[in-house]
């Protein structure tokens with residue numbers, strides 16, 4: 001990757017970093033702790049809702065099956081209740097004082113050698129093909145100004161391929177086929193807006209509907 005990161009740490013402060021089971025395995029080994037301990041101490045449930053017109057075979061649930069507290073929060077953001085919602089369940093790193101739990105005071109990543117793929121390729125984490133799109137999407141990333149956008153613009157493809165495979169497995173075999181151990185609680189969000197806290201029971205009930 002030909003990219004001049006200035007190590008400002010902005011990207012670690014702005015986003016929820018969602019991980020895949022293989023990331024969890026790698027990071028817990030690197031930290032020298034059991035997977036269960038890593039999941040319970042460093043991660044949270046992360047349920048992302050999207051509103052749209054889903055004719056595809058995505059992870060879609062009729063709104064009637066979504067608990068009332070989430071629907072009420074969604075209604076306070078958008079007008080009216082959508083008929084269906086696309087639901088993407090994952091696990092994300094916890095955050096400390098609005099930054100990723102792994103960012104230290106010097107803006108260094110404590111798990112740098114095993115950081116998730118999306119952290120490795122940031123800011124080229126978009127399927128957009130125009131080089132100018134990256135500058136529009138991530139204006140805070142000063143590294144972009146002096147990097148070769150042309151060389152890096154396709155870096156996101158393998159990431160989205162892996163993520164799609166993960167969601168297909170959930171659709172076929174259920175969330176519990178991918179995650180043997182779960183955090184106790186986490187967040188439900190509408191795209192990027194936080195709706196509410198979600199506990200393991202609510203999360204499991206919703207993800208069970210996706211099979």
Ligand code: SF4
Nearest residue numbers: 005006009011141143
């Ligand atoms: S990728 Fe960009 S935003 Fe993130 S630390 Fe490097 S320069 Fe800062």
Ligand code: SF4
Nearest residue numbers: 012100102103109119
């Ligand atoms: S895992 Fe490391 S690189 Fe990724 S957001 Fe957290 S601190 Fe930043």
